[in-house]
Amino acid sequence: MSAKSLRVAAIALMPMAFGACSWFTDFKDQPAIQPWDSVSDSVAPRGQPVNSVPVTGLLTPGYTISYAAFPAVIDSFSVFPNPRDPAKLSPAELDSSINNGHRYYQQNCAVCHGDAGNGLGPVTKYGMPAINLMTDMTKARTDGYIYGMLRNGRGVMPSYNRIEEPDRWDVVNYVRGLQGRLAKPVAVGPLGYPGQTGWTIPTYTRTAPTRPAPMWHPSAKAAVEPQPAGETPTVTPAEPGTKK
Numbered sequence: 317m318s319a320k321s322l323r324v325a326a327i328a329l330m331p332m333a334f335g336a337c338s339w340f341t342d343f344k345d346q347p348a349i350q351p352w353d354s355v356s357d358s359v360a361p362r363g364q365p366v367n368s369v370p371v372t373g374l375l376t377p378g379y380t381i382s383y384a385a386f387p388a389v390i391d392s393f394s395v396f397p398n399p400r401d402p403a404k405l406s407p408a409e410l411d412s413s414i415n416n417g418h419r420y421y422q423q424n425c426a427v428c429h430g431d432a433g434n435g436l437g438p439v440t441k442y443g444m445p446a447i448n449l450m451t452d453m454t455k456a457r458t459d460g461y462i463y464g465m466l467r468n469g470r471g472v473m474p475s476y477n478r479i480e481e482p483d484r485w486d487v488v489n490y491v492r493g494l495q496g497r498l499a500k501p502v503a504v505g506p507l508g509y510p511g512q513t514g515w516t517i518p519t520y521t522r523t524a525p526t527r528p529a530p531m532w533h534p535s536a537k538a539a540v541e542p543q544p545a546g547e548t549p550t551v552t553p554a555e556p557g558t559k560k
Contacts, residue, residue, distance in 0.1 A: 393464025394457070400485040401459075402498055410489075414502050417490030420483050422507055424476055431505045433494040445472065455495050462488045 402410050422431070428446040430436040435448030447454065466484045469475035479487070493502030 393467070394461040396458075396460030396463060398459035398463070398485055398488060400482070400489060402489055402492065410498075413486045413489045414493055414498075416483060417486035417488070417493075418503060419507060420479055420487050421490050424479065425487065426506075428473070433491060447473075449491055450495060455497070459485075459488050459492070462491060 400409075400413055402413070405413060426437055428435075428437040428439050428444065429449055430446070433449035435446040435450075437446050440446050463484055465473065466476045466479065466487060467481075468477070476484070489498075490502060492498055494504070
């Protein structure tokens with residue numbers, strides 16, 4: 317075959333080659349969660365991916381505690397009471413909360429904030445800033461504010477919403493223990509050597525939490541409060557064979 321024939325054949329094959337390629341697929345195939353998207357094959361089916369189905373009414377989606385502009389949407393968490401308030405827990409419940417919070421703190425927070433919460437985590441050696449949790453300003457923050465930071469993140473801190481809500485409140489309690497605001501000191505430092513506690517590290521998930529959390533939209537509070545006796549109409553069943 318002559319050189320001219322080879323060139324003609326190559327030119328004829330070019331449209332076929334380009335037709336087999338996709339152009340600009342970055343925007344076409346994104347790792348974003350789509351409405352009614354099926355669960356990943358790598359996780360057990362537990363319903364639709366979180367936030368893929370619109371939520372209205374009583375339940376609170378991850379970012380609509382407040383409809384204020386950023387960053388006020390995070391600051392609005394300050395008014396949220398701690399459902400696992402250390403002052404209201406029994407000694408056994410408090411120990412369980414602190415131990416659980418210690419585990420999650422070590423797995424997610426200590427790398428930046430340090431084992432003792434002093435902002436001297438390993439990442440600071442590489443120029444990354446970290447907040448010192450022992451300052452008067454941080455100690456003055458409410459439990460709800462610290463919880464909101466865990467849930468939504470802020471600045472260079474990412475969201476840790478993969479940690480389920482009850483566990484986030486345990487992290488808040490552990491931070492309060494580091495700050496010396498509990499009746500007794502808390503344990504500080506790693507829980508074991510690398511890999512020993514790896515089985516408890518929260519893994520990536522696209523599904524909803526496995527435990528319900530006591531988070532309600534503020535405007536719905538009155539709708540779920542029990543009504544005083546006498547205000548709810550009662551219906552007396554009719555006797556058999558009679559009509560009303």
